[in-house]
Amino acid sequence: MFVTDSFASLGPVGPVARAAGDLAQAGAAARVESSAPASGQRGTSAARGPAHTGSAIQLQGIELRYPGTDVPALRHIDLDIPAGEVFGIIGRSGAGKSSLVRTINLLNRPSAGRVWVGGTDLTTLDARGLRAARQEIGMVFQHFNLLSSRTVFDNVALPLELAGMKRADIRARVLPLLELVGLAPLADRYPSQISGGQKQRVGIARALASQPKVLLSDEATSALDPETTRSILALLARINRELGLTIVLITHQMQVIKQIADRVAVLDAGQVVEQGAVVDVFTRPQHAVTRSLIEEILPQSLPDSVYAHAARARAALPAGQVGQLLRLSVAGDAAGQPLLSRLIREYGVDLSVLHGQVDDIQGHTVGALTVFLSGPAQAVHGALAALQTVGLHAQLLDLPGDVAQAPATADLRETVSLQG
Template sequence: MIQLQGITKFYAGSAGRVEALSGIDLKIDPGEIFGIIGRSGAGKSTLIRCINLLERPSEGHVLVAGRDLTVLDAAALRAARHEIGMIFQHFNLLSSRTVFDNVALPLELIGMTRSAIEERVTPLLDLVGLGDHRGRYPAQLSGGQKQRVGIARALASQPKVLLCDEATSALDPETTRSILALLRDINRRLGLTVVVITHEMQVIKDLCDRVAVLDGGRIIEQGDVFSVFTQPQMALTQTLIRDVIGHETPPGLLERLSQPHLADGAALRRLFFSGQSTDAPLISELSRRFSVDINILHGQIDEIRGRPFGSLLVLAKGEAAQLEAAWAWLAERDVRVEVAHVQ
């Protein structure tokens, strides 16, 4: 559905050329929800705006549904943008227009009749749960309701692609969950291809099928969400997912681990489980098989799309050879074992 080929974007700065994106190659399949994550300044918003050419790439090509947008003239590009909806962090609603009229605005601009607009907008308001709010104004709405208006407005032109630029970062956690559930429902019902820009890995975990990690205007890692969460390759990716999958060691535990009598002669390891290994009683079997004592200090089990994964921080005591054999035994059962550093 979307192909980015060699996308580079640079600006003229006071100290010379500033490169916001550098050689981005990306393929997003029809009907999937694709996430792009990175820290502030990584180039995320520039990248998503290149997809609909709100930002024109300095180099490279943008193909949507097989059509190269970068070679279209102004009229053809305007027509192509009708197939690409976009929702924003700060909603961008017109305060003087009702919910209905905000959603209707893009249809008015293309000259659609009032009866046709009514026929198009009414079911969209029902879809986003605002059917009984059509006559209200933005000032009368909560943040989540405003974003639902923004989503309905983006869907008014019946796009094939929906771009979401930090669409939940201005919302509280409970409202964020409801908006993500709505986006999943829209993706399933309408078959839309959804591209999500965010700095929150929880959004990626809860919503997306695949993810690309952006850093310094370059994609440093990408893959299906489960693989990226359970086997992150880059240090930045590991940092981004740390809060989501329970890698942060509580301060009280750090203090206890600093006591010599607790850590003396013990091996501190972090164990990463996924799939079937999450449900198997591996720790108890390991203790019996290798005559080692395992103290579980901290951990979390979670799931992505019904597939479980998790990690445990453990303190193990036993003969050195037995411990090494135990770690190798776990590795054979698809449990990744890492030396834990908690300082």
Template sequence: MNAPFPHAMLAAETDPPLIRFEGVTKTFSAGPAPVTALDGVDLDVRPGSIVGVIGRSGAGKSTLIRLVNGLERPSAGRVIVDGREIQGLDEAALREARRSIGMIFQHFNLLSSRTAADNVALPLELAGIGRAAARARVAELLDLVGLSDKADRYPAELSGGQKQRVGIARALATNPKVLLSDEATSALDPETTRSILDLLARINRELGLTILLITHEMAVIRGVAHEVAVLASGRIVEAGPVFDVFSTPRHPLTRAFLAGEPGFALPPAIAGRLVPEPVENGQTVIRVVFRGAHATEPVLARLARDEAIEANILAGTVDEIAGRPFGVLVVAIPSGAETAQALGFFARHSLTAEVVGHVA
């Protein structure tokens, strides 16, 4: 397989996946040379989970999500949703399948000439739902997303967060099993993003809805996803539960995404002085990751007591990811033999530690 994670296992072994990518490749032939957007992607998404796919611009994220609802067709491989091979469906069957696949967008895609209620009602009209039943369903959905008092407002009268809530309500109109989120929070401010992520988590929890979201922000993954797949140049380079990927990232791209997260980021004054090789009479900068029960242990006090190595704390945080304690400390110790000694100490205490550079 091209992907280093055979079937990027985001599904429980005993739980048939609701979404499955099997060796999916997508090549676009527009332009002077073919462009491969996805290259041998294997990915399972279990029912009821929230799975985030993160990658930089051009990684293939949007192509991947458009394959789920048949807006694109794979050049090779299979995309299976709820037991149906999407690319094998004719237009009538595809329309039927899309009723079980809702989608929310970065720029909301609301019709400006329709009120919030009428935007939510649109999929119901297309599905031939009667007017009375549609009105009842729209009222239920607007209440779910906290916009009962905005039913008669037009998109121009709504804030960005409110527009996205209307988009979510519309996506839920036909009782889908899957909700696709295409960078749905990237146009929102941090506070509004948090509220939308909380809403998605509540919908997942209360409705049992499977959510597949794509993003370029690790904070979004951390805020709502149960599992994550990291996409680079059309291939999955790392995948697994969010806690595991955050606490022990294996791929350089994953580490790059985490670089701006609390605890991982170096203070600017230190980052600007960092060099790759040891400096005479300088210090070695080490990042230490604390997982689970180790997150609150007095490790630095033990390092000083047992190894006679004093560590200067440069940055750090203790938090929770997926309900489990998680901490990161960035420390400086004297360069030289102490570095190997300290790394050995951390390893013996089941902590992940890495040298991130050296300072004078």
């Protein structure tokens, strides 16, 4: 017995059929070597991705239009997700994240474009070929989708039962999975007897039961508290590392991207507005949506007290001295160097740190320091020029009254190109 699309439309029938419906949604039919259906004729001869070597998933020119709607939910989506990576897709509510993740396993059929998973163009497959292809794609949900009448063990075993696997083989597959997700001692509990984090561990083990090559995680940690979120993300990172599974994470939380994604695509109004390595996107966000998402974990705006402090410091400077409020991005190689102490030593400037947020992203130090740089005009001028040559991303910040500043300050503005 195999999970079929038609299960999803059976309505309120028996628990196994309902479970099959869930799993059809998840594309979680198990692969059983002896009885797995061969791909349909069109499936086996499906088009290969243009650059499928090394890619787990490729989306090309995807457009998705829901029936009866004027505006497409997804437009011009091109994504190439390398095998073995954790790839994050982030966006605000309504951006199209769920629409996109459901397009990857073709639960949503795109109105235009192609979807390659493991080098096979899913859009060319017939129903049988698509069912076989979905065996390679596991899915984890925000609300776990467990069957309350089944124990932890039996929830994980369900896709294997549906695939007709023998009981002994099921045990041999499920027990190591329960060990992997840390639930072996709770195998006989029911969902009502375990915590939300433990339920998600069951969901992950169930998604892995069919030995997929790709795991789609649709807001898997959104219903969990921060501590449990961290532990579930750590589990996903371990699964990615140890099983070499490609993971696509859909989330609205930058914290999730920051903790485990290698690369990220930012979705807004159905389009990818920015994508790249997580550390690059965090240090050089290009799009307003990306900046506002990052703002939540690395606030970019400064409290008024910082400007007030700098204004007082500038007013107190002796004649002939100038002062400038500066925001210095801390990232990459520059982060590890003693740049600030060198500036003070070599240029004889004063430097007060007024504000800072520095974090670790995938082993890279990332953040920003806001400093008040002051001293004789010549020295400040030289220090600002030196900041540029070491590649530090420096942004001059205006203080109240800056427009009417003395020529010395105007000169400084020409020294450092305004960035940010």
